[in-house]
Amino acid sequence: MSADVLIIGGGLHGLSAALQAARRGAAVQLVERHFLGRHASGATAAGVRTLGRDGAELPLSLEAARDWHDMEGLVGDDCGFVACGQLQVAEDELSLTKIEMRIKRLQAMGHFHEQMVGPDEIRSLLPGISAHCLGGAWVSSDGSADPHRTIRAFRDAAIRAGVDIIEECLVTALTRSATGWRAETSRGVFEAEIVVNAAGAWADHVSHLAGDPLQHEIRTSMMVVTERSASRIKPVVGSFGKKLSLKQTSQGTFLIGGGSQGKLAADRQSATVDVVALAASMQAAVRVFPELEGVRIVRTWVGMEAMTSDHRPVIGFSQQVEGLIHVFGFSGHGFQLVPSVGRVVADLICQGHTNHDLDAFCVSRVSIERVAA
């Protein structure tokens, strides 16, 4: 089986790159060792957030924000996206000051998507919010989506664009010759000119197979979902400096995350819930929304994803090996970036370069030699 490009990893970033590259005429194969969206993409709270973005990510994030408002046009389905707004509350004076400083900095750079809101406004946005919350930052055009619907939409669009998706297909060896790549997998041999490493929490493993050893941590963010409850919270809510992110889904369940970490197994293949850390998250949730105290938690899980030391993703060509593109390390905030990063990776695949500035995401940051030096 031969293609122009072989994408390793059936998460949303792999699917998005596959879709965009195929639309530009590339012959694309995508292999996934479990099933599509098995890890971070399926475990995410699916927040669509420009609020509080790292400055380096902001251009990609703002571009993606426009895509999210027309997902129908991009993938033929709205992906369950609702522009319900995202609110970051300040629970104390210091947090409020820091939020104000950030918004001023953004405005100085010409970005006006974040707005300061006062105590009355947050109470009208969130009637049940605790009285101690002082105000915060608000982005009305942010929101959230349905992760599984998003995975299905990207899968279906990719298949329509001609992408060949092979699930339950584990890559066991990658070799590079003058003509291109040869990938040995649990489902036979694949050949391609370009390999894209979109393997998420296992991107380091794929980078080793490809002869460009990289290293990263694994983020094990815990998520909690509750039983259904009457609709009372519209926006996605976070708390400045606290590990809290909370939303109510269209089904009425509450989805609570915010980055509390589970326990990573020694073999780095799985992770389990850390009850004590989870309890701290629940305290944060109940502190901001006291009325959630009696709502029952139905399920918790841990999403696994590659994390870099500066929490910025790795996007770009390998410095060591020809024809190898890395796209991973979104460190827990990659969901919103899916549409724009897919285009960037397709630029690299099809043109060999992109107009986006990828300096902040360069591969050398995570190369083992660099880290050792």
Added chain:
Amino acid sequence: MSYDVAIVGAGPAGMSAAIRLREFGASVVVIDEQPSPGGQIFRGIERNASSPVFPALGKDYQKGQALAAAFRVSGAEYLPSTQVWQIEDGWNLYLTAEGKAQRIAARAVLLANGAQERPVPFAGWTLPGVMTVGAAQILLKSGGMLPEGKVWIAGAGPLPLLYATQLLNLGGRIAGFLDTSTPPRLSALRRLPGAWRDFGGLLKGLRWLRGIKRSGIIVRGFSDLRAEGNEHLEHLTWEMEGKRHRVEADVLLVHEGVVPRIHETLALGCAHHWNDEQGYLAAKVDRWGESSRKSLFVAGDASGIGGWLAATISGEIAALGIAGRLGISSETDRLRKRAHLDRRRKRALALRPFLDAMYPPPRNRLPDDVIACRCEEVTAGAIRAAARNSPADPSAVKAATRCGMGPCQGRQCGYTVQALLAEVHGLPVSEVRFFHIRPPLKPVTLGEIASLEKADRAT
């Protein structure tokens, strides 16, 4: 708090294990969801002893009285009305009672949490007025409540017969019994000689049937049972001899056997085996009841359906196994022989192979329009459609349909999803995984988790 042994479940297996372990001097805590000891089989045994319901519940039930009394004086710490919602390696158990969470530690854990009724979806099974025989029996044992109006029972196995008999003893009435069991197959008859070892048990079954015949009609050899009505059950219909039959009904009680509770052992990554005849998973245990995880034991129906008497004996065996594992006793083999535990267990299980062959789980094709996941209202058709688009992995179907995401945590739809995936992918059911079981093991409120003491200091 820290103990030698934490026992989950105060039914026959949990109580007898606790009693035995206390004789060794081990510190024991028994955690149970019910307000008083007894488990499902002896539910309400202490309170009912002085109630008019007691004689009607039968001789087997009455035997629970002595066991519960011995448990009460055993010196085991007993935590009633308490849920275990997470078990961690090591072992830490997270509990909630009266809205507060706490953590306890134990050197060994015994899961004696019993069985649940096998969920069997059919057209109309989610209609109010349709409930399980087990749920009806809980109402009977907890408050002497009897179903009213035209009561139908549909199902197979010993429990519907036993419940019907208890109901009739208390002056209740049954309009009819829809016997879903197929005529005895050769495999069942072949096991009859072994079953004679429990002659009393066989006789009991026949006596129960006679009683039901006197009260109402018994229907056999029908198919496509449907419960129908607006808002509430109004009538039942079924297909028989090429004709659609229809009767009025106010209550339909269904039952198709019981299956072990496996969420705890699945969550802890224990090895399981697939019982093909009865269509269930159970944790693999060694001759002492120890699972594939060291110091984690399973006894009673939780390790395979055997009934209450076998459960008391397997509880004792597990107690010896734990005593050996923890170095509390070095004489466990001798004690096992002296108490004739193996012989007694063999006798208690004598009828089981016959019952298992006699009452296989229903295996008819589920129509597309029937709801499989009642929490999220996902139909069999929707699950089939998702299964066609994904590998044979229940997690993929769950993600695509929300099936199994509700408050029952997949307890109602797990086996159905497994069977549908097997059907779509042409695999034996045993080759399809069960859902991944994520914490909490039982729904627990935000406030309860937030009340964990240790976490207060962590923030």
